[in-house]
Amino acid sequence: MPKFPPIVAPGRTTIRILAILAAIGLWHLGSVNHLSFGLSFENVPSPVRVAAEIVDLAAGRDIWSHLLISVQRVALSFVLAAILGIAAGLVMGRYRIARDILIPYIEILRPIPAVAWIPLAILMWPTEESSILFITFLGALFPIVLNTIHGVEQTQAILVRAARSLGAREVDIFRHVVLPGALPSIATGLAIGMGVSWFSLLAGEIISGQYGIGYFTWVSYSLVQYPRIIVGMLAIGGLGTLSTWLVRRATAPLLTWQAGGR
Template sequence: MSSSLSQRLYKRIERFIVPVLLLAGWETFSRSGILPPALLPAPSQVMLAWADWIFSTDGNTQSYSGRWLSDIAASSGRVFAGFLIATVLGVGIGMAIGWSRQVEALIEPTLQTLRPIPPVSWIPLAIIWFGIADKPAIFLVFMGSFFPVLLSTIHGVKTCDRNLLRAGAMTGGTPSKLLRHIVFPAALPSIFSGLRIAIGSAWMLTVTAEMVAVKSGVGYVLWDSYYFLRYDIVIASMVSIGLLGFLSDYVIKYIAGRVLRWQRGSTLQAKEG
């Protein structure tokens, strides 16, 4: 009984073991004096700065004090806007390319030429086209998120079971009905995989854009605090970005789990068989 209880307890805490050990080692190293505390702030110092950034506890972060929610909202809005545009266009164009060889021949060479271009290389043009505001950040998020969604959608459509398509066609299914009722559901697992990759790219590109082309958001705070040698705020910004990316990925996983319940059921049936 005690062994079973200890196993359940271990399963509850196992995901926290490595982070706790890393924090303890980091705290010990920072306080050892090997590096100046200003260059590598201890986790406790970072937490104090982060708390003031969020709650305006003691004003130690000065102009950033109490601004965390507004900075998070600004960055999240840019991520959501660019990611949404990339999702709509990526899924739509990906479905067309995967379904029609004619569309594939017309569009894919151009897209494959654009795909290797790093999204950050678009920054100068984005600033010229859209100025210093939200639009260049949204554009960069779109450029970074579009291709993962596009390629995963094409893959999902092209790997759809041809027997299902034949069966649907034999029962009188039109191309539009086959796309809507067979191909799109079959491609959803691949699409959700692409969305998870895309949301990570979206956060990276938002932070990059905020360092250069925007005057608000978590990325701007990270870069601005670097100039003032506030490395505790720099690290707090990095941790904030990591947590936001984790939560965004969790939301997509949750939605995928709800939408793809049929896949989980079929997998269980296959295992039982």
């Protein structure tokens, strides 16, 4: 009997690359053949045209300035949201009176989409730049606050009582019991908040901005530059994915104790 080599299952990275290539292949077939089955590909540029547009834009400075401005806006807004969101979440999760006072505001404001905030933000803030930062800040804030509250509430009461029986002060309980127990949820909230901040930023840039990748994408649509629309979308997706990955990498060292205990 002839012996055949064992079938080796493809790795996860290989599967993901093949999935992306399959999507690009379907996109190419749809755009080249102008398919229209519910979704119309008649005006959708092919991957080849988009790739050529990326090469042309990369050689200039215009796209890079838009990307840099968007990254700066997200970074500043996200840092502020992380500081205030984690602090507020820890206090609200630990002290019932703080949660009863603040949670109604969060639950009322949280469902309001970023687009709905734009007219009021323009009226409230003196410049378009500050209004965009405010909208981006709100998008990141709510996931961080709610996940932090959830993490604090998941802290086992027996651990708190044990710490108190050993003479730990409230600040020590907060630092050595509550905060470590809430870190996994905080890390999740930061990752989600980063993704939502990009969504909120783009809404602000499209409607009230004059610079940024969202503005670039909208202007491309207005000028009927269809390949640039997809370039802008791909840039947004790439930046969002990269920034979320960076957040996860940054928070990973804080969770090494969790992996070691498994």
